[in-house]
Every structure is written in structure tokens, then in C-alpha cells.
Amino acid sequence: KAGVTQTPRYLIKTRGQQVTLSCSPISGHRSVSWYQQTPGQGLQFLFEYFSETQRNKGNFPGRFSGRQFSNSRSEMNVSTLELGDSALYLCASSPHPDGELFFGEGSRLTVL
């Protein structure tokens, strides 16, 4: 079974731009969640989707948004990028909403 796939793996943007990150969950997993990882703040929950519905959202500004498609693939978008948005963005899928998380390799975003 293929694991969680995230694209792109690395990207560089400048302040004010926007970015879209993609996540393909493990086949059969309908729950997808997103996390931001930085050295200073650790692993922080962004949002969680199940069957195309956002179940939960973390304490991030409205510039951070996401969605899930009918095939369970998910995207997250960050608009008006700030330097502090530089981070590793991790996606995780789960066979059910409260189960173990299977993480992708992450998308490393650098904002200049």
C-alpha cells in the first residue's frame, strides 16, 4: 500500500505570495489532518477533514485554509505569506477520525 504522498516536497516563496500544498492519503483513509512544524513551536495542529468536511481547526489565522475532495485528497492554502510561515507542513491520514496518524514526508516551505 502506498503511503501518504505530499507535494511539493520543497518550495521557496516570497512574502505576500500564496501557496497550495497537496496531500494524497493512504488508500481507504478518509481522515486527513495537517500540521505545522517549526523548531520554536513544535508540531501544531492546523485542521482535520473527514469525508470532505472540516471537523476541527487549530489556532491559526484565516490565511490558512484547506479542503478535502471526494477522493479524500486534501489541499491546504496559505495566502499572503509571512516570514513566520516558513515551516515543515505535514499531512497525516487515518483510517478513522480518532485513529493512529500516518504522516507524509512533508512539504518544506521557505518564505523569503
Added chain:
Amino acid sequence: GQQVMQIPQYQHVQEGEDFTTYCNSSTTLSNIQWYKQRPGGHPVFLIQLVKSGEVKKQKRLTFQFGEAKKNSSLHITATQTTDVGTYFCAVREDSGGYQKVTFGTGTKLQVIP
């Protein structure tokens, strides 16, 4: 909101020594999960604990859930260089009928050969 502290933040041990990380919550937990993240890698699920006082073992790793379900520990016996990484606990907080994941601050383990 949920606060989850892990101690210590860093730990350097000589290969063969034991290692323990502790996870403490401000509220009673329904369950707790543990993950390991190797340097440059992504978190990998290790175990889930559900019952009060539960103890689970995986080879040299022993996981324990506190009696009050507010704390947990991960103990590694006779560390090896392959144990290097950051260990996170993860708890779920009830939020509007659903459960939101909060990760602990992590303990970074360095093993000196």
C-alpha cells in the same frame, strides 16, 4: 485549551544506558499516542494507550499510562544509536463534539556510541 508538556526537552545518553521521557497533561485524557521522528524524517506512530494504568511493551520500549490518565511515560532500555530521534506524545482534546490532536513539546534523544 489543552496543554501537554514533555520532559526532558533534550537527553543525551551513552549507548546502552536507559532513557525515559514523560508526558504530562493538564486534563484527564481519553487516550494517548506516542510517535517517533527521526532527524530529517516524519513522525511515525509507536503505540496508543487507552486504559488507566496500562503498560505496553515493544521490545526495548515500555509505555505506561498513569492511573489518573493525566500522564504517560516512554522508557527505552539499553539505548541503541537507532533510537536517536524526537519522541512526541499526542493527545486528543474534545472540541465541539470532535477530538482535536495536540502534540507534546517532544523529547529529543541523542545516543552517544
